[in-house]
Amino acid sequence: MTTHFIQLAYVASSLTEKCTQLHQAFDIGPWLVARGIELVNHKLWGRPADNFTIDAAFAQSGELNIEVVELKSTGPNAMTVMFQGRQEGLQHIACFCPDVAAERDRLASLGYPPVSEFQFGDGVDICFSDTRGLLGHMIELYQDHPSLRELYARVRRLREGWNGRELFIDL
Secondary structure, three states: OOOOOOEEEEEOOOHHHHHHHHHHHHOOOOEEEEEEEEEEEEEEOOEEOOOEEEEEEEEEEOOEEEEEEEEOOOOOOHHHHHHOOOOOEEEEEEEEEOOHHHHHHHHHHOOOOEEEEEEEOOOEEEEEEOOHHHHOOEEEEEEOOHHHHHHHHHHHHHHHOOOOOOOEEEO
């Protein structure tokens, strides 16, 4: 599969603070914010695990979507595996996949196993593959789903029409 990366995602201890800092430093905004996103049917390293909850903010920077995630749950997941005690940093880059399971298996065959798999929204499949040894962070494999495509399109439209005033917009 030819991979087209579409997103950089950061884990932050304070979503609001990190988004504000990114705006001040790089004029990234506005931020479309979703709170209390429950990620369900979670598997960690291939085994059933507790579901977890995040807050997430999305903004556009040129051709890249930027995501800031604040973890709201305390149990293990791809974000806690990535940072092992540290609280912030680049956690993943993301790409759409026509078949998440096939791409997960392809990456695993190359030595990049799935860390965390789950669903959100209306059953959208997501997988974090462990590419830390190759890239220093993980890859998020997105199911190519209309609801995700619309989220990305909405974030892009918000940036194009932004007057610079309202930094945070609730989803």
